[in-house]
Amino acid sequence: MAIQEEWKVEQGAMPSIFCLEIEFCDSLKMIPDGLRFITTLQELKIKNMTKSFTDRLHEGGLDFDKVKHVRSLVFQS
Incomplete structure (x- = not known):
């Protein structure tokens, strides 16, 4: 099984x-x-992911602009 490091989501x-x-x-x-x-996305749950991944999603992180429209960001480890 190949390990995927990237996930692509097309507009629409x-x-x-x-x-x-x-x-x-x-x-x-x-x-x-x-x-x-994806403007319909209201909740994003991030569970048991690496610290480097979750750090990118917090305000000021490299990927925060991708999720700032999501009403609820939930982080669990």
């Missing part, structure tokens, strides 16, 4: 998604750029 993908949970994806290095276009 998942037009009705309300909640997304990312868990135990140790090889995933960053949130997909296309997530910024």
Whole structure:
């Protein structure tokens, strides 16, 4: 099985998604750029991910602009 380090989300993908949970994806290095276009996303749960991944999502992090529109960001370890 190949390990994926990148997840691509195209603009217009998942037009009705309300909640997304990312868990135990140790090889995933960053949130997909296309997530910024999913305006229906209200809750993003990040569980058991690496510190470097979660640090990118906090305010001031490298990927915060991709998720700043999400009403609820939940981090659990």
